[in-house]
Amino acid sequence: MTETYFTKEHEWVKIKDGVASIGISEHAAHELGDITFVELPQVGKTVKQFEVLAGIESVKAASDIYAPLSGKVTKVNEALNDTPEIVNEAAEDAGWIAWLEPSDISEVKNLLSKAEYDEYLKGLE
Amino acid sequence: MESLRNTPLLSRHQQMKALLAPFGGWNMPIQYEGIIAEHKWCREKASLFDICHMGEFLFQGDIEASGLEDVFTFSVKSIPVGRSRYGFLLNENGGIIDDLIVFRLAEDAVMIVVNAATIDNDFSVIQSRLKPGGVFSNTSADTGKLDIQGPLSRDVLVQAFGPEIGKIPYFKFIRMNILGVEAIVSRTGYTGELGYEIFLPAQKVVELWDLLLGDERVKPAGLGARDVLRLEVGYSLYGSDIDEVTTPLEAGLGAFVNFDKQFVGREALLKQQQTGLTKAKAAFQVSSRRAPRHHYEICSEGAAVGTVTSGVFSPMLGCGVGIGFVKPAVATVGAPLTIRHDNVSMEATVVELPFYKGGSLRS
Numbered sequence: 001m002t003e004t005y006f007t008k009e010h011e012w013v014k015i016k017d018g019v020a021s022i023g024i025s026e027h028a029a030h031e032l033g034d035i036t037f038v039e040l041p042q043v044g045k046t047v048k049q050f051e052v053l054a055g056i057e058s059v060k061a062a063s064d065i066y067a068p069l070s071g072k073v074t075k076v077n078e079a080l081n082d083t084p085e086i087v088n089e090a091a092e093d094a095g096w097i098a099w100l101e102p103s104d105i106s107e108v109k110n111l112l113s114k115a116e117y118d119e120y121l122k123g124l125e
Numbered sequence: 126m127e128s129l130r131n132t133p134l135l136s137r138h139q140q141m142k143a144l145l146a147p148f149g150g151w152n153m154p155i156q157y158e159g160i161i162a163e164h165k166w167c168r169e170k171a172s173l174f175d176i177c178h179m180g181e182f183l184f185q186g187d188i189e190a191s192g193l194e195d196v197f198t199f200s201v202k203s204i205p206v207g208r209s210r211y212g213f214l215l216n217e218n219g220g221i222i223d224d225l226i227v228f229r230l231a232e233d234a235v236m237i238v239v240n241a242a243t244i245d246n247d248f249s250v251i252q253s254r255l256k257p258g259g260v261f262s263n264t265s266a267d268t269g270k271l272d273i274q275g276p277l278s279r280d281v282l283v284q285a286f287g288p289e290i291g292k293i294p295y296f297k298f299i300r301m302n303i304l305g306v307e308a309i310v311s312r313t314g315y316t317g318e319l320g321y322e323i324f325l326p327a328q329k330v331v332e333l334w335d336l337l338l339g340d341e342r343v344k345p346a347g348l349g350a351r352d353v354l355r356l357e358v359g360y361s362l363y364g365s366d367i368d369e370v371t372t373p374l375e376a377g378l379g380a381f382v383n384f385d386k387q388f389v390g391r392e393a394l395l396k397q398q399q400t401g402l403t404k405a406k407a408a409f410q411v412s413s414r415r416a417p418r419h420h421y422e423i424c425s426e427g428a429a430v431g432t433v434t435s436g437v438f439s440p441m442l443g444c445g446v447g448i449g450f451v452k453p454a455v456a457t458v459g460a461p462l463t464i465r466h467d468n469v470s471m472e473a474t475v476v477e478l479p480f481y482k483g484g485s486l487r488s
Contacts, residue, residue, distance in 0.1 A: 033349075034161040036438035037414040037445075055469065057416055059160040059349060059438060062469065084414070085161075 006117035013068035029091035032058035132177035149242035163350035171275035172346035180244035186259020215390030269330030274320030317358030317484035359478030411445030
């Protein structure tokens, strides 16, 4: 079973079979507008939870993407190099940014569940 | 702080679920369906822009006797009736108070079209430079302005209002009856595409908006797309690229300054020509899809040499493009630059404007 968590910085992470896939939420993609560039992390890079993992730019703004969990980058979504607009089309699916091998799965306690994230978004309106 | 002003089209923008944001003191549509989709539509079809926020002044009287000839960097009296001219209102130091267009309506009448944020200041500056005798008025509140821009804009207007519009050359205009009122249809714009600016009484703007959007070749575009469109062809944005501490010479816009006549700021510009520039405009193309942005630092060989004033991802070029002001020595075509901001760094090369050369502007 896949579990999905969110950060207050609008990243999502799905954990399945010990692999964490990471991206930005549909809400974040919508807020950014047309996404024009994704700075993918290097495969092999290690990050700590909530450190800068990647960068994303839209016509309107440039933002950092933070690592929802600590770990090592094992794969990146190279399709985003030429077609970053995939993030607008499917932010929580085909628009994934990177895969991470988590070093401490208990860190999910610092993340929001889907229901908590939806509640958090309501508070932002 | 003054409250934001709305154009007559607010309800239309809201109906279309436009994203509205403050611009120059106005609550303006930034985007409808999306900046890139709107940009593409304008480059390929025809886009309609609500530009009612911009200012319009009328001068009626003897132009020679009024002193109007000495107010701007270009000659007003030599503009033929039915033509318009772009240039600047400068301060004594040669800094740009505004960039604007003067339309010669008649032998004894001109319309001056200015930026939204500068309306009040422009009006008082111009008024202070005029001699008594003529009638100078701010007609901004009563004047509506819609821009229709894009390669199909001529076909759309000809179909809607007749063949006369199809014959207007670039930087010429006609006065004609539209929807039962007198309008000015000008072959000018801010996109690099074939296009028109239509001035008409504010109370008719909604009707014209609805009429033009009834043509399936026309879609609305917001200020977001407008900014991408103008930057791709290298047009300056007042308040970002040019301002009161930037001269037309520094901004590479000396072509719009006529030194054969008097104007406020002339002495300062002549002096600047002699002593040389301390900053110069540079246009640059980034080696990736990353966009340079306003206030990013420009570096050359490791040293800071200037600041980005406008930057964007160019959908037409598929890379970041920007303009900024740098030490004149590095403002040379082909020179390599690095654009920096926090942990972001991008390589760029100085290029000639326009970035995008395929526009239908003069077709």
